[in-house]
């Protein structure tokens with residue numbers, strides 16, 4: 308089953324998305340991806356808070372309250388008997404004759420679906436290789452917008468270069484991955500880009516900060532360059548689906564000596580939370 312506004316319907320059978328839905332034509336909307344472990348959502352409230360913020364930043368009214376959306380998302384998960392996977396939901400500005408400015412009477416459209424997906428355990432254990440790319444995205448990366456072309460091109464570049472993730476560089480500073488936040492570790496301290504308009508403030512990033520605080524590991528928001536990455540003791544990424552994944556190689560440079568002690572400590576604490 309999938310959700311369209313307040314209706315649960317069968318995917319493929321009764322689905323109707325209008326050709327002039329603004330999400331489809333302009334990417335005019337926002338979304339969230341939430342992890343489900345053993346039938347339960349992880350940090351759903353944080354995702355809903357970010358969803359509301361994204362909507363506000365693009366001057367879009369959400370069709371349902373936080374409580375209503377939460378109920379619908381939870382019902383969908385139960386209906387589909389999803390145990391381990393993700394729930395995706397988005398809201399577009401609605402259906403209206405195509406013109407760039409906001410339409411007068413369009414009603415926002417909520418859609419949601421679930422997908423089974425195993426946790427990438429091998430990558431958690433062994434780490435991944437990443438490559439760097441220029442960050443060509445717009446200046447409001449803090450909004451979780453449906454416009455993902457910059458991210459799509461970056462990830463495609465990574466895959467064409469036998470890497471799992473692309474780490475983006477803007478003005479000589481490392482911002483974030485194409486679908487993840489990025490961190491380095493030096494002398495027992497975690498460094499990551501400040502949560503400003505150049506990156507998405509990941510929900511997993513919030514969890515990493517909480518874990519770091521708990522373990523007494525300094526969590527420092529600071530700009531750093533690729534050179535700093537090459538010199539780092541450890542590197543890792545975080546996201547809803549990648550959780551905490553060690554980075555063992557950046558371009559041709561091997562980082563540290565396989566996954567290091569700080570990333571292992573964060574992973575261990577993360578595991579306790581899910």
Ligand code: PMP
Pocket residue numbers: 340458483484485486487488506507508509510511512545546547548
């Ligand atoms: N940055 C970008 C660009 C992303 O797409 C994601 C994944 N949504 C993240 C960071 C990580 O965010 P989260 O931890 O909320 O999944």
